[in-house]
Amino acid sequence: MLKYRQYQTLQQKLTPQQIQYLKLLQIPIVQLEQKIKEELEQNPFLEEGLEQSIEEMLDLELSDNQELDQAVKEELKEEYEELTEEPLPKPEEEFTLEDFMRSYEDEEATIPKTKDVIGEDLEDELPWQPPAVETLEEKLLEQLAPIANEKEMRIAEEILGNINEDGYLIRSVEEIAEDLRLGEKMEVTAEEVEEVLRKIQRLDPPGIGARDLKECLLVQLEVGDFPEDRKNLAIRILNEAYDDFMKKKI
Known part of the structure:
Protein backbone atom coordinates (compact mmCIF):
# COMPACT_ATOMS: atom_id res chain seq x y z
CA MET A 1 0.00 0.00 0.00
CA LEU A 2 1.42 3.36 -0.98
CA LYS A 3 2.03 5.86 1.78
CA TYR A 4 2.67 9.57 1.46
CA ARG A 5 5.03 11.25 3.89
CA GLN A 6 6.33 14.77 4.16
CA TYR A 7 10.01 15.43 4.81
CA GLN A 8 11.79 18.71 5.50
CA THR A 9 15.36 18.98 4.13
CA LEU A 10 17.88 21.84 3.75
CA GLN A 11 19.70 21.99 0.37
CA GLN A 12 22.12 24.49 -1.06
CA LYS A 13 22.10 25.04 -4.85
CA LEU A 14 24.22 27.35 -6.98
CA THR A 15 22.64 29.66 -9.48
CA PRO A 16 23.87 29.56 -13.10
CA GLN A 17 25.70 32.89 -12.54
CA GLN A 18 27.55 31.49 -9.54
CA ILE A 19 28.54 28.38 -11.46
CA GLN A 20 29.83 30.55 -14.33
CA TYR A 21 31.89 32.77 -11.99
CA LEU A 22 33.41 29.76 -10.23
CA LYS A 23 34.40 28.26 -13.60
CA LEU A 24 36.04 31.53 -14.59
CA LEU A 25 38.10 31.53 -11.40
CA GLN A 26 39.59 28.15 -12.36
CA ILE A 27 40.71 29.28 -15.84
CA PRO A 28 44.37 30.38 -16.18
CA ILE A 29 44.94 34.06 -16.98
CA VAL A 30 46.09 33.36 -20.55
CA GLN A 31 43.01 31.28 -21.36
CA LEU A 32 40.80 33.78 -19.57
CA GLU A 33 42.12 36.62 -21.74
CA GLN A 34 41.55 34.51 -24.85
CA LYS A 35 37.99 33.69 -23.79
CA ILE A 36 37.28 37.37 -23.13
CA LYS A 37 38.55 38.25 -26.61
CA GLU A 38 36.33 35.58 -28.17
CA GLU A 39 33.29 36.87 -26.29
CA LEU A 40 34.06 40.42 -27.41
CA GLU A 41 34.30 39.30 -31.03
CA GLN A 42 31.07 37.30 -30.91
CA ASN A 43 28.97 39.81 -28.99
CA PRO A 44 29.06 43.35 -30.45
CA PHE A 45 27.28 44.76 -27.38
CA LEU A 46 30.17 43.91 -25.08
CA GLU A 47 32.91 46.46 -24.42
CA GLU A 48 36.36 45.80 -23.05
CA GLY A 49 36.85 47.29 -19.57
CA LEU A 50 38.47 45.19 -16.87
CA GLU A 51 38.00 47.52 -13.92
CA GLN A 52 34.37 48.29 -14.69
CA SER A 53 33.31 44.71 -15.38
CA ILE A 54 34.85 43.29 -12.19
CA GLU A 55 33.58 46.19 -10.11
CA GLU A 56 30.07 45.62 -11.39
CA MET A 57 30.49 41.89 -10.82
CA LEU A 58 31.30 42.49 -7.16
CA ASP A 59 28.19 44.62 -6.70
CA LEU A 60 25.73 41.96 -8.04
CA GLU A 61 23.33 40.23 -5.71
CA LEU A 62 23.87 36.68 -6.86
CA SER A 63 21.41 34.83 -4.67
CA ASP A 64 19.85 34.73 -1.26
CA ASN A 65 22.90 32.97 0.18
CA GLN A 66 24.90 35.97 1.44
CA GLU A 67 27.82 33.89 2.78
CA LEU A 68 28.44 32.22 -0.57
CA ASP A 69 28.05 35.53 -2.39
CA GLN A 70 30.59 37.15 -0.11
CA ALA A 71 33.07 34.30 -0.71
CA VAL A 72 32.68 34.64 -4.47
CA LYS A 73 33.18 38.40 -4.22
CA GLU A 74 36.35 37.96 -2.15
CA GLU A 75 37.74 35.47 -4.69
CA LEU A 76 37.01 37.84 -7.56
CA LYS A 77 38.59 40.74 -5.69
CA GLU A 78 41.78 38.76 -4.98
CA GLU A 79 42.02 37.67 -8.62
CA TYR A 80 41.60 41.26 -9.77
CA GLU A 81 44.25 42.63 -7.39
CA GLU A 82 46.72 39.90 -8.41
CA LEU A 83 46.09 40.62 -12.09
CA THR A 84 46.36 44.40 -11.88
CA GLU A 85 48.68 44.64 -8.83
CA GLU A 86 46.55 47.44 -7.44
CA PRO A 87 43.34 47.61 -5.32
CA LEU A 88 39.97 48.27 -6.82
CA PRO A 89 39.26 51.99 -7.29
CA LYS A 90 36.84 53.47 -4.84
CA PRO A 91 33.86 55.46 -6.12
CA GLU A 92 34.97 58.59 -4.29
CA GLU A 93 38.38 58.46 -6.03
CA GLU A 94 36.93 58.65 -9.54
CA PHE A 95 37.34 61.88 -11.47
CA THR A 96 35.25 63.39 -14.21
CA LEU A 97 36.53 65.07 -17.36
CA GLU A 98 35.67 68.48 -15.89
CA ASP A 99 37.84 67.77 -12.82
CA PHE A 100 40.76 66.78 -15.04
CA MET A 101 40.49 69.90 -17.23
CA ARG A 102 40.18 72.14 -14.16
CA SER A 103 43.30 70.66 -12.53
CA TYR A 104 45.23 70.97 -15.82
CA GLU A 105 44.32 74.66 -16.16
CA ASP A 106 45.33 75.34 -12.56
CA GLU A 107 48.69 73.62 -13.04
CA GLU A 108 49.37 75.48 -16.28
CA ALA A 109 48.63 78.80 -14.62
CA THR A 110 51.23 78.16 -11.88
CA ILE A 111 54.09 77.44 -14.35
CA PRO A 112 55.96 80.65 -15.28
CA LYS A 113 56.72 81.15 -18.95
CA THR A 114 60.39 81.36 -19.85
CA LYS A 115 61.37 84.12 -22.25
CA ASP A 116 64.47 84.35 -24.35
CA VAL A 117 66.84 87.30 -24.58
CA ILE A 118 64.62 89.21 -27.01
CA GLY A 119 61.49 88.74 -24.90
CA GLU A 120 59.66 86.23 -27.11
CA ASP A 121 58.15 82.98 -25.83
CA LEU A 122 60.13 79.82 -26.40
CA GLU A 123 57.18 78.45 -28.36
CA ASP A 124 57.92 80.98 -31.09
CA GLU A 125 61.53 79.86 -31.48
CA LEU A 126 62.65 77.84 -34.47
CA PRO A 127 62.95 74.06 -33.90
CA TRP A 128 66.40 72.81 -32.92
CA GLN A 129 68.53 71.56 -35.77
CA PRO A 130 71.72 69.51 -35.44
CA PRO A 131 74.91 71.36 -36.41
CA ALA A 132 76.10 70.76 -39.93
CA VAL A 133 79.15 68.52 -40.21
CA GLU A 134 81.76 69.69 -42.70
CA THR A 135 83.21 66.84 -44.76
CA LEU A 136 86.91 66.36 -45.49
CA GLU A 137 86.31 67.21 -49.16
CA GLU A 138 84.67 70.51 -48.22
CA LYS A 139 87.56 71.38 -45.87
CA LEU A 140 90.14 70.67 -48.59
CA LEU A 141 88.28 72.70 -51.22
CA GLU A 142 87.99 75.59 -48.77
CA GLN A 143 91.78 75.53 -48.22
CA LEU A 144 92.44 75.24 -51.95
CA ALA A 145 90.14 78.07 -53.07
CA PRO A 146 92.59 80.97 -52.33
CA ILE A 147 95.40 79.36 -54.39
CA ALA A 148 93.46 77.86 -57.32
CA ASN A 149 91.42 79.16 -60.25
CA GLU A 150 88.02 77.93 -61.44
CA LYS A 151 89.47 75.25 -63.72
CA GLU A 152 91.76 73.93 -61.03
CA MET A 153 88.86 73.80 -58.56
CA ARG A 154 86.89 71.61 -60.96
CA ILE A 155 89.94 69.34 -61.39
CA ALA A 156 90.31 69.20 -57.60
CA GLU A 157 86.67 68.08 -57.21
CA GLU A 158 87.32 65.22 -59.63
CA ILE A 159 90.50 64.25 -57.78
CA LEU A 160 88.82 64.29 -54.37
CA GLY A 161 86.01 62.14 -55.74
CA ASN A 162 88.58 59.43 -56.50
CA ILE A 163 90.18 59.29 -53.02
CA ASN A 164 89.28 56.22 -50.94
CA GLU A 165 88.59 55.99 -47.20
CA ASP A 166 92.30 55.56 -46.41
CA GLY A 167 93.14 58.85 -48.16
CA TYR A 168 94.85 57.33 -51.21
CA LEU A 169 94.14 58.26 -54.83
CA ILE A 170 92.69 55.22 -56.61
CA ARG A 171 92.93 56.47 -60.23
CA SER A 172 95.86 57.77 -62.21
CA VAL A 173 96.13 61.40 -63.32
CA GLU A 174 95.81 60.25 -66.94
CA GLU A 175 92.47 58.54 -66.20
CA ILE A 176 91.19 61.58 -64.32
CA ALA A 177 92.13 63.87 -67.19
CA GLU A 178 90.38 61.53 -69.65
CA ASP A 179 87.23 61.52 -67.48
CA LEU A 180 87.16 65.33 -67.49
CA ARG A 181 87.64 65.50 -71.27
CA LEU A 182 84.84 63.02 -71.96
CA GLY A 183 82.38 63.93 -69.24
CA GLU A 184 82.93 67.67 -68.85
CA LYS A 185 84.21 68.43 -72.35
CA MET A 186 87.11 70.15 -70.61
CA GLU A 187 90.49 70.69 -72.24
CA VAL A 188 92.81 69.33 -69.57
CA THR A 189 96.09 67.45 -69.58
CA ALA A 190 97.59 64.92 -67.19
CA GLU A 191 100.24 67.50 -66.23
CA GLU A 192 97.55 69.95 -65.09
CA VAL A 193 95.90 67.23 -63.00
CA GLU A 194 99.31 66.38 -61.50
CA GLU A 195 99.88 70.02 -60.54
CA VAL A 196 96.47 70.28 -58.79
CA LEU A 197 97.12 66.96 -57.04
CA ARG A 198 100.43 68.31 -55.77
CA LYS A 199 98.62 71.29 -54.20
CA ILE A 200 96.02 69.03 -52.59
CA GLN A 201 98.69 66.78 -51.06
CA ARG A 202 100.21 69.77 -49.26
CA LEU A 203 96.94 70.85 -47.63
CA ASP A 204 95.83 69.82 -44.14
CA PRO A 205 96.09 66.87 -43.56
CA PRO A 206 99.39 66.65 -45.48
CA GLY A 207 99.81 63.63 -47.72
CA ILE A 208 96.10 63.32 -48.59
CA GLY A 209 95.65 62.04 -52.16
CA ALA A 210 99.00 60.25 -52.27
CA ARG A 211 99.21 57.19 -54.51
Whole structure:
Protein backbone atom coordinates (compact mmCIF):
# COMPACT_ATOMS: atom_id res chain seq x y z
CA MET A 1 0.00 0.00 0.00
CA LEU A 2 1.42 3.36 -0.98
CA LYS A 3 2.03 5.86 1.78
CA TYR A 4 2.67 9.57 1.46
CA ARG A 5 5.03 11.25 3.89
CA GLN A 6 6.33 14.77 4.16
CA TYR A 7 10.01 15.43 4.81
CA GLN A 8 11.79 18.71 5.50
CA THR A 9 15.36 18.98 4.13
CA LEU A 10 17.88 21.84 3.75
CA GLN A 11 19.70 21.99 0.37
CA GLN A 12 22.12 24.49 -1.06
CA LYS A 13 22.10 25.04 -4.85
CA LEU A 14 24.22 27.35 -6.98
CA THR A 15 22.64 29.66 -9.48
CA PRO A 16 23.87 29.56 -13.10
CA GLN A 17 25.70 32.89 -12.54
CA GLN A 18 27.55 31.49 -9.54
CA ILE A 19 28.54 28.38 -11.46
CA GLN A 20 29.83 30.55 -14.33
CA TYR A 21 31.89 32.77 -11.99
CA LEU A 22 33.41 29.76 -10.23
CA LYS A 23 34.40 28.26 -13.60
CA LEU A 24 36.04 31.53 -14.59
CA LEU A 25 38.10 31.53 -11.40
CA GLN A 26 39.59 28.15 -12.36
CA ILE A 27 40.71 29.28 -15.84
CA PRO A 28 44.37 30.38 -16.18
CA ILE A 29 44.94 34.06 -16.98
CA VAL A 30 46.09 33.36 -20.55
CA GLN A 31 43.01 31.28 -21.36
CA LEU A 32 40.80 33.78 -19.57
CA GLU A 33 42.12 36.62 -21.74
CA GLN A 34 41.55 34.51 -24.85
CA LYS A 35 37.99 33.69 -23.79
CA ILE A 36 37.28 37.37 -23.13
CA LYS A 37 38.55 38.25 -26.61
CA GLU A 38 36.33 35.58 -28.17
CA GLU A 39 33.29 36.87 -26.29
CA LEU A 40 34.06 40.42 -27.41
CA GLU A 41 34.30 39.30 -31.03
CA GLN A 42 31.07 37.30 -30.91
CA ASN A 43 28.97 39.81 -28.99
CA PRO A 44 29.06 43.35 -30.45
CA PHE A 45 27.28 44.76 -27.38
CA LEU A 46 30.17 43.91 -25.08
CA GLU A 47 32.91 46.46 -24.42
CA GLU A 48 36.36 45.80 -23.05
CA GLY A 49 36.85 47.29 -19.57
CA LEU A 50 38.47 45.19 -16.87
CA GLU A 51 38.00 47.52 -13.92
CA GLN A 52 34.37 48.29 -14.69
CA SER A 53 33.31 44.71 -15.38
CA ILE A 54 34.85 43.29 -12.19
CA GLU A 55 33.58 46.19 -10.11
CA GLU A 56 30.07 45.62 -11.39
CA MET A 57 30.49 41.89 -10.82
CA LEU A 58 31.30 42.49 -7.16
CA ASP A 59 28.19 44.62 -6.70
CA LEU A 60 25.73 41.96 -8.04
CA GLU A 61 23.33 40.23 -5.71
CA LEU A 62 23.87 36.68 -6.86
CA SER A 63 21.41 34.83 -4.67
CA ASP A 64 19.85 34.73 -1.26
CA ASN A 65 22.90 32.97 0.18
CA GLN A 66 24.90 35.97 1.44
CA GLU A 67 27.82 33.89 2.78
CA LEU A 68 28.44 32.22 -0.57
CA ASP A 69 28.05 35.53 -2.39
CA GLN A 70 30.59 37.15 -0.11
CA ALA A 71 33.07 34.30 -0.71
CA VAL A 72 32.68 34.64 -4.47
CA LYS A 73 33.18 38.40 -4.22
CA GLU A 74 36.35 37.96 -2.15
CA GLU A 75 37.74 35.47 -4.69
CA LEU A 76 37.01 37.84 -7.56
CA LYS A 77 38.59 40.74 -5.69
CA GLU A 78 41.78 38.76 -4.98
CA GLU A 79 42.02 37.67 -8.62
CA TYR A 80 41.60 41.26 -9.77
CA GLU A 81 44.25 42.63 -7.39
CA GLU A 82 46.72 39.90 -8.41
CA LEU A 83 46.09 40.62 -12.09
CA THR A 84 46.36 44.40 -11.88
CA GLU A 85 48.68 44.64 -8.83
CA GLU A 86 46.55 47.44 -7.44
CA PRO A 87 43.34 47.61 -5.32
CA LEU A 88 39.97 48.27 -6.82
CA PRO A 89 39.26 51.99 -7.29
CA LYS A 90 36.84 53.47 -4.84
CA PRO A 91 33.86 55.46 -6.12
CA GLU A 92 34.97 58.59 -4.29
CA GLU A 93 38.38 58.46 -6.03
CA GLU A 94 36.93 58.65 -9.54
CA PHE A 95 37.34 61.88 -11.47
CA THR A 96 35.25 63.39 -14.21
CA LEU A 97 36.53 65.07 -17.36
CA GLU A 98 35.67 68.48 -15.89
CA ASP A 99 37.84 67.77 -12.82
CA PHE A 100 40.76 66.78 -15.04
CA MET A 101 40.49 69.90 -17.23
CA ARG A 102 40.18 72.14 -14.16
CA SER A 103 43.30 70.66 -12.53
CA TYR A 104 45.23 70.97 -15.82
CA GLU A 105 44.32 74.66 -16.16
CA ASP A 106 45.33 75.34 -12.56
CA GLU A 107 48.69 73.62 -13.04
CA GLU A 108 49.37 75.48 -16.28
CA ALA A 109 48.63 78.80 -14.62
CA THR A 110 51.23 78.16 -11.88
CA ILE A 111 54.09 77.44 -14.35
CA PRO A 112 55.96 80.65 -15.28
CA LYS A 113 56.72 81.15 -18.95
CA THR A 114 60.39 81.36 -19.85
CA LYS A 115 61.37 84.12 -22.25
CA ASP A 116 64.47 84.35 -24.35
CA VAL A 117 66.84 87.30 -24.58
CA ILE A 118 64.62 89.21 -27.01
CA GLY A 119 61.49 88.74 -24.90
CA GLU A 120 59.66 86.23 -27.11
CA ASP A 121 58.15 82.98 -25.83
CA LEU A 122 60.13 79.82 -26.40
CA GLU A 123 57.18 78.45 -28.36
CA ASP A 124 57.92 80.98 -31.09
CA GLU A 125 61.53 79.86 -31.48
CA LEU A 126 62.65 77.84 -34.47
CA PRO A 127 62.95 74.06 -33.90
CA TRP A 128 66.40 72.81 -32.92
CA GLN A 129 68.53 71.56 -35.77
CA PRO A 130 71.72 69.51 -35.44
CA PRO A 131 74.91 71.36 -36.41
CA ALA A 132 76.10 70.76 -39.93
CA VAL A 133 79.15 68.52 -40.21
CA GLU A 134 81.76 69.69 -42.70
CA THR A 135 83.21 66.84 -44.76
CA LEU A 136 86.91 66.36 -45.49
CA GLU A 137 86.31 67.21 -49.16
CA GLU A 138 84.67 70.51 -48.22
CA LYS A 139 87.56 71.38 -45.87
CA LEU A 140 90.14 70.67 -48.59
CA LEU A 141 88.28 72.70 -51.22
CA GLU A 142 87.99 75.59 -48.77
CA GLN A 143 91.78 75.53 -48.22
CA LEU A 144 92.44 75.24 -51.95
CA ALA A 145 90.14 78.07 -53.07
CA PRO A 146 92.59 80.97 -52.33
CA ILE A 147 95.40 79.36 -54.39
CA ALA A 148 93.46 77.86 -57.32
CA ASN A 149 91.42 79.16 -60.25
CA GLU A 150 88.02 77.93 -61.44
CA LYS A 151 89.47 75.25 -63.72
CA GLU A 152 91.76 73.93 -61.03
CA MET A 153 88.86 73.80 -58.56
CA ARG A 154 86.89 71.61 -60.96
CA ILE A 155 89.94 69.34 -61.39
CA ALA A 156 90.31 69.20 -57.60
CA GLU A 157 86.67 68.08 -57.21
CA GLU A 158 87.32 65.22 -59.63
CA ILE A 159 90.50 64.25 -57.78
CA LEU A 160 88.82 64.29 -54.37
CA GLY A 161 86.01 62.14 -55.74
CA ASN A 162 88.58 59.43 -56.50
CA ILE A 163 90.18 59.29 -53.02
CA ASN A 164 89.28 56.22 -50.94
CA GLU A 165 88.59 55.99 -47.20
CA ASP A 166 92.30 55.56 -46.41
CA GLY A 167 93.14 58.85 -48.16
CA TYR A 168 94.85 57.33 -51.21
CA LEU A 169 94.14 58.26 -54.83
CA ILE A 170 92.69 55.22 -56.61
CA ARG A 171 92.93 56.47 -60.23
CA SER A 172 95.86 57.77 -62.21
CA VAL A 173 96.13 61.40 -63.32
CA GLU A 174 95.81 60.25 -66.94
CA GLU A 175 92.47 58.54 -66.20
CA ILE A 176 91.19 61.58 -64.32
CA ALA A 177 92.13 63.87 -67.19
CA GLU A 178 90.38 61.53 -69.65
CA ASP A 179 87.23 61.52 -67.48
CA LEU A 180 87.16 65.33 -67.49
CA ARG A 181 87.64 65.50 -71.27
CA LEU A 182 84.84 63.02 -71.96
CA GLY A 183 82.38 63.93 -69.24
CA GLU A 184 82.93 67.67 -68.85
CA LYS A 185 84.21 68.43 -72.35
CA MET A 186 87.11 70.15 -70.61
CA GLU A 187 90.49 70.69 -72.24
CA VAL A 188 92.81 69.33 -69.57
CA THR A 189 96.09 67.45 -69.58
CA ALA A 190 97.59 64.92 -67.19
CA GLU A 191 100.24 67.50 -66.23
CA GLU A 192 97.55 69.95 -65.09
CA VAL A 193 95.90 67.23 -63.00
CA GLU A 194 99.31 66.38 -61.50
CA GLU A 195 99.88 70.02 -60.54
CA VAL A 196 96.47 70.28 -58.79
CA LEU A 197 97.12 66.96 -57.04
CA ARG A 198 100.43 68.31 -55.77
CA LYS A 199 98.62 71.29 -54.20
CA ILE A 200 96.02 69.03 -52.59
CA GLN A 201 98.69 66.78 -51.06
CA ARG A 202 100.21 69.77 -49.26
CA LEU A 203 96.94 70.85 -47.63
CA ASP A 204 95.83 69.82 -44.14
CA PRO A 205 96.09 66.87 -43.56
CA PRO A 206 99.39 66.65 -45.48
CA GLY A 207 99.81 63.63 -47.72
CA ILE A 208 96.10 63.32 -48.59
CA GLY A 209 95.65 62.04 -52.16
CA ALA A 210 99.00 60.25 -52.27
CA ARG A 211 99.21 57.19 -54.51
CA ASP A 212 101.19 55.09 -52.02
CA LEU A 213 102.74 55.24 -48.55
CA LYS A 214 106.15 56.38 -49.86
CA GLU A 215 104.67 59.43 -51.56
CA CYS A 216 102.60 60.22 -48.46
CA LEU A 217 105.68 60.12 -46.18
CA LEU A 218 107.73 62.26 -48.56
CA VAL A 219 105.03 64.96 -48.64
CA GLN A 220 104.77 64.95 -44.84
CA LEU A 221 108.53 65.33 -44.54
CA GLU A 222 108.51 68.20 -47.05
CA VAL A 223 105.83 70.28 -45.28
CA GLY A 224 106.73 69.22 -41.73
CA ASP A 225 108.76 71.29 -39.31
CA PHE A 226 111.83 69.08 -38.91
CA PRO A 227 115.54 69.89 -38.60
CA GLU A 228 117.01 70.26 -42.08
CA ASP A 229 119.73 67.63 -41.70
CA ARG A 230 117.32 64.97 -40.36
CA LYS A 231 114.72 65.82 -42.99
CA ASN A 232 117.25 65.37 -45.80
CA LEU A 233 118.44 62.05 -44.33
CA ALA A 234 114.86 60.74 -44.04
CA ILE A 235 114.08 61.77 -47.62
CA ARG A 236 117.24 60.03 -48.83
CA ILE A 237 116.31 56.82 -46.96
CA LEU A 238 112.83 56.79 -48.54
CA ASN A 239 114.15 57.50 -52.04
CA GLU A 240 117.14 55.14 -52.00
CA ALA A 241 116.26 52.37 -49.53
CA TYR A 242 112.48 52.33 -49.23
CA ASP A 243 112.20 48.53 -49.45
CA ASP A 244 114.81 47.97 -46.74
CA PHE A 245 113.08 50.64 -44.63
CA MET A 246 109.68 48.89 -44.94
CA LYS A 247 111.27 45.53 -44.06
CA LYS A 248 112.97 47.17 -41.06
CA LYS A 249 116.45 46.30 -42.33
CA ILE A 250 118.08 49.16 -40.46
